[in-house]
Amino acid sequence: MARTKVIAGNWKMNKTAAEAKEFFNEFLDKINVADPEVVICPTYMTIPAAVEAVKGTNVGIGAQNMYFEESGAYTGEVTADMIIEAGCKYVIIGHSERRQYFNETDEGVNLKTKKALEKGLIPIPCVGETLEERESGKAFDVLKEQTTKMLEGISKEDAKKIILAYEPVWAIGTGKTATDEQANEACGYIRKLVKELLGEEVADAMRILYGGSVNAGNVKALMSMSDIDGALVGGASLKADFVTLVNFKEA
Numbered sequence: 001m002a003r004t005k006v007i008a009g010n011w012k013m014n015k016t017a018a019e020a021k022e023f024f025n026e027f028l029d030k031i032n033v034a035d036p037e038v039v040i041c042p043t044y045m046t047i048p049a050a051v052e053a054v055k056g057t058n059v060g061i062g063a064q065n066m067y068f069e070e071s072g073a074y075t076g077e078v079t080a081d082m083i084i085e086a087g088c089k090y091v092i093i094g095h096s097e098r099r100q101y102f103n104e105t106d107e108g109v110n111l112k113t114k115k116a117l118e119k120g121l122i123p124i125p126c127v128g129e130t131l132e133e134r135e136s137g138k139a140f141d142v143l144k145e146q147t148t149k150m151l152e153g154i155s156k157e158d159a160k161k162i163i164l165a166y167e168p169v170w171a172i173g174t175g176k177t178a179t180d181e182q183a184n185e186a187c188g189y190i191r192k193l194v195k196e197l198l199g200e201e202v203a204d205a206m207r208i209l210y211g212g213s214v215n216a217g218n219v220k221a222l223m224s225m226s227d228i229d230g231a232l233v234g235g236a237s238l239k240a241d242f243v244t245l246v247n248f249k250e251a
């Protein structure tokens with residue numbers, strides 16, 4: 001089955017609304033394509049400016065997080081309805097930086113993924129092992145645990161909509177990319193696991209992205225691998241390199 005590739009930029013805690021406007025003024029015409037699917041995830045504060053800038057184009061906007069409750073006394077949190085109202089179609093869930101610095105758990109990632117699907121958002125949940133886990137031979141055990149828990153209680157129909165991101169923690173922001181083979185092996189492992197859990201149709205439909213120091217120089221080779229359906233990009237999504245990433249077929 002042919003899966004449409006996805007190039008998603010995770011801006012993390014970068015770019016004010018004014019800086020986002022500048023970015024889109026400069027690059028929007030070059031990243032406004034139908035294939036691959038292009039997504040930009042700015043901070044909550046910058047979402048409205050980004051939504052306004054991409055209006056009428058193929059570029060989708062996503063949030064970097066959300067909470068799983070409907071409303072209530074959860075100081076500092078934001079609901080699915082709020083990001084939808086702001087114009088988001090996607091939401092990153094359980095990024096390793098949130099797991100590392102903000103105590104995100106597999107259970108929370110599962111609850112957020114379910115809530116996002118219930119509300120019609122496309123969740124981009126993240127899984128990935130640390131360097132220590134890889135070096136001690138536990139990488140696949142970690143991926144199994146995180147992926148299985150993330151998918152708990154999710155129907156086959158819903159699971160097909162998930163865009164799962166494999167982001168090895170040791171490759172994020174370090175300039176150390178997983179080799180094409182390592183990245184493909186991990187994405188292939190996750191797909192096999194999804195097949196065991198939810199069947200072949202779901203495994204065939206689910207887009208599985210690689211993230212971790214993807215840049216203009218390595219994108220084409222990574223995108224040519226059989227089980228890699230796109231990239232979740234940090235640093236290189238903040239600048240002109242993103243144009244090359246989106247247009248990787250010509251790179």
Ligand SMILES: O=C(CO)COP(=O)(O)O
Pocket residue numbers: 010095167171172173174175211212213214232233234235236
């Ligand atoms: O964490 C990432 C995307 O979510 C990857 O970040 P870098 O591309 O900066 O390594």
